[in-house]
Amino acid sequence: MKKMTYALILPLVVVSGLVFANHETINDPSKKSTSKPLSASERKTARKKWEATPDGIKYMEWKASPEGKKVFAGAAKIRKHIRDYSDMEAIITSLSLPPGSRLGFGMMVKINDEDYILSFGLENSDKNYLNFNFNNEFEELRNLKVNDKIIIRSHNVSHSPKYAYPIISGDYVELDSKIIYKRAPRKGGC
Structure with missing residues (x-):
C-alpha cells in the first residue's frame, strides 16, 4: 500500500512542479524587459546616425531641394489648422x-491656392457576397466630384520624398454642412 501511494504521489509532484515552474516564467513581470523612451540626446544621436545612412542622405538632399522646400512650405501653411483641429475649406481638384x-x-485638394494629397488610408470594407451587402x-x-467645396479637419500633415505634395490625413469631411x-x-488606444 505504501509503494502504491508513493507511485501515485511522485508523478503528481513532478507534474505540479513543471506546471508551477512554467507558470513563473510566463507571468513573472520582473523578468520582462520594458523599453524606456529615449532621452533627447539619445534621439539626437540616433537621428544623426540615420542621416549618415544612404536613405538619410537622400532624404536630407530632398529636404534641401526646391521640391522639398515647396512641400515643407505647403505643410507650414496649414500647421495652425492641424494643431487646432480647425476647419479648412478645400476644393477637390482630382478624385485620384x-x-x-x-x-x-x-484625392487631391486645393487649400488657399496650394495643392495637397488628402489621404484616408486603406479601405476597410465589410463584404458579404451572399446578401450583396457592400458596406x-x-x-x-x-460621390464627391471635382470642384466640390468641402470642409476638412485633420490631426496630421506629413511629407515624403516620393510625393510632390504634403499629405493630409483625412479625419473629418463635410459637404454642404453635412x-x-x-x-x-x-x-484599444488613447
Missing part, C-alpha cells in the same frame, strides 16, 4: 491620387 501612390483611398466607410466620399466622413477612433 498621383500615379504609383500607396496611400490607400484619397464601405468611404462610400459617401466616392458630415460625410468622420474617422472612427482607434480601438
